[in-house]
Amino acid sequence: MNDLSTLLESVSFNWDSLGIVFALLGAVLVALMGGIGSAIGVGMTGQAAAGVVTEDPGKFGKVLVLQLLPGTQGIYGLLIGFVTLTQIGILGGSAEISLAKGLLYLAGCLPMAIVGMISAKWQARASVSSIALVAKKPDQFGKAMIFPAMVETYAVLALLISILSITSIGGMNI
Amino acid sequence: MSDDYIYAVARIRARELTLLSRQDIDQLMACRSYEECLRQLKDKGWDDSGSGEAMLSHEEEKTWAFLRELTEDPVLFRVLFAPTEYNNLKAAIKSVVTGQEPVDVFLPGGEIPPETLLRCVRESDFSALPPAMAEAADTAYKALLQEQDGQRCDVILDRACLGDILAAAKESKNETLIGYAELLAATTDIKIAVRACRTEKTKAFLEEALAPCGTLDVSALADAACRGQEELFAFLESTPYGEAAEHLRASNSAFEKWCDDRIMALIREQKTNPFTVGPLLAYALARRSEIGVVRIILSGKLNQLPDEMIRERLRDMYV
Numbered sequence: 001m002n003d004l005s006t007l008l009e010s011v012s013f014n015w016d017s018l019g020i021v022f023a024l025l026g027a028v029l030v031a032l033m034g035g036i037g038s039a040i041g042v043g044m045t046g047q048a049a050a051g052v053v054t055e056d057p058g059k060f061g062k063v064l065v066l067q068l069l070p071g072t073q074g075i076y077g078l079l080i081g082f083v084t085l086t087q088i089g090i091l092g093g094s095a096e097i098s099l100a101k102g103l104l105y106l107a108g109c110l111p112m113a114i115v116g117m118i119s120a121k122w123q124a125r126a127s128v129s130s131i132a133l134v135a136k137k138p139d140q141f142g143k144a145m146i147f148p149a150m151v152e153t154y155a156v157l158a159l160l161i162s163i164l165s166i167t168s169i170g171g172m173n174i
Numbered sequence: 175m176s177d178d179y180i181y182a183v184a185r186i187r188a189r190e191l192t193l194l195s196r197q198d199i200d201q202l203m204a205c206r207s208y209e210e211c212l213r214q215l216k217d218k219g220w221d222d223s224g225s226g227e228a229m230l231s232h233e234e235e236k237t238w239a240f241l242r243e244l245t246e247d248p249v250l251f252r253v254l255f256a257p258t259e260y261n262n263l264k265a266a267i268k269s270v271v272t273g274q275e276p277v278d279v280f281l282p283g284g285e286i287p288p289e290t291l292l293r294c295v296r297e298s299d300f301s302a303l304p305p306a307m308a309e310a311a312d313t314a315y316k317a318l319l320q321e322q323d324g325q326r327c328d329v330i331l332d333r334a335c336l337g338d339i340l341a342a343a344k345e346s347k348n349e350t351l352i353g354y355a356e357l358l359a360a361t362t363d364i365k366i367a368v369r370a371c372r373t374e375k376t377k378a379f380l381e382e383a384l385a386p387c388g389t390l391d392v393s394a395l396a397d398a399a400c401r402g403q404e405e406l407f408a409f410l411e412s413t414p415y416g417e418a419a420e421h422l423r424a425s426n427s428a429f430e431k432w433c434d435d436r437i438m439a440l441i442r443e444q445k446t447n448p449f450t451v452g453p454l455l456a457y458a459l460a461r462r463s464e465i466g467v468v469r470i471i472l473s474g475k476l477n478q479l480p481d482e483m484i485r486e487r488l489r490d491m492y493v
Contacts, residue, residue: 047180052184125448129448132187
């Protein structure tokens with residue numbers, strides 16, 4: 001019996017040491033998924049913008065703005081990732097956090113990660129349509145901007161929830 | 175993938191601004207002479223190649239060159255160029271069988287060079303052609319050579335052409351291509367059935383000539399055509415092509431115009447589609463129709479036809 005308990009003690013695992021792993025996973029995921037979504041989105045809109053500029057270089061300024069719209073999710077992902085790294089102590093300070101807190105940071109990152117990736121792709125589709133609109137009716141640029149910008153609302157809402165969650169978890173006593 | 179066409183569709187959207195609108199056509203109609211029409215077209219950016227016909231063929235070549243720059247999708251070009259290629263194949267077979275030198279019989283724009291077609295027919299070896307075309311070419315060539323039946327030769331190739339277009343469209347899985355191919359096959363079948371009914375052709379002839387399509391029961395169409403014109407029109411009224419009967423009763427040119435306007439209505443939906451190959455097909459057909467309309471106006475003006483006569487032949491415009 002004594003040998004068994006000694007063995008169990010020797011292999012016992014400190015679950016709290018995983019806290020930082022999950023927290024970092026959250027930071028990585030939010031930057032990764034936001035970045036992937038934006039890269040796909042900006043790539044799609046870039047193709048459409050290049051098509052219009054090939055025919056009419058004078059529309060470069062207008063289509064560039066529309067091309068960049070799906071790029072914001074990547075920036076939001078970076079922001080949440082950066083705040084998370086600061087909060088969990090990887091960028092200076094102590095990186096010792098409990099498992100519960102680590103999971104909470106992961107959960108806090110997920111809204112921006114998931115909504116960022118999906119909204120970037122759909123915003124890109126709206127932007128591609130708006131680029132087509134600008135190609136035919138450049139005077140309707142203002143209206144064309146509004147359609148993809150509406151998709152941004154949901155990325156901003158996810159950003160808000162993620163940032164509120166992440167900045168509040170540090171003060172929790174768990 | 176639909177996303178593969180984003181660049182191409184964006185260029186198409188920008189290029190659509192140069193298509194002639196209904197107002198442009200009205201301005202052309204208001205021109206007092208053929209020369210004034212040419213000047214007007216030149217002002218719109220159409221190539222000034224001297225004669226009207228040279229201007230039209232140059233515009234057509236420009237369209238195909240533009241599309242080739244945008245995509246290498248063989249299915250799109252198969253759908254667009256199959257009629258040209260089959261027409262050239264007919265010309266090649268007839269010129270070889272009759273032993274005449276082919277002069278001005280080939281249409282420009284096909285993917286298969288007329289020289290290749292001629293060589294295949296001369297050597298009776300069609301292996302250089304796509305399989306379906308090769309099979310039809312072999313049958314049509316034998317029909318003309320052995321039976322001296324020029325009409326049967328045409329019928330075999332026309333049906334194969336429609337079959338080819340339908341198969342290519344189906345392969346693309348694109349709704350617009352499929353819709354266009356179906357509409358083209360159905361309206362062509364109706365034209366054949368009406369013509370066969372008026373010339374009292376047999377059911378066997380119709381069965382060989384009509385291309386099976388999803389929206390029209392060609393066997394019932396052939397039966398109706400054999401029973402008489404009124405029965406044929408009554409049958410058409412029970413199909414999705416009910417309006418065809420009404421236009422056929424008016425005149426053949428009214429029916430032709432209705433066919434073209436149906437295609438225009440189909441492709442006009444592509445004006446709001448920023449993805450897929452659909453807008454490319456729509457642009458190609460819009461350009462083809464535009465060039466056709468300009469050709470009607472130019473020949474009307476050249477022959478000093480009354481404006482009313484020209485107007486009743488004009489098709490709907492894409493923009």
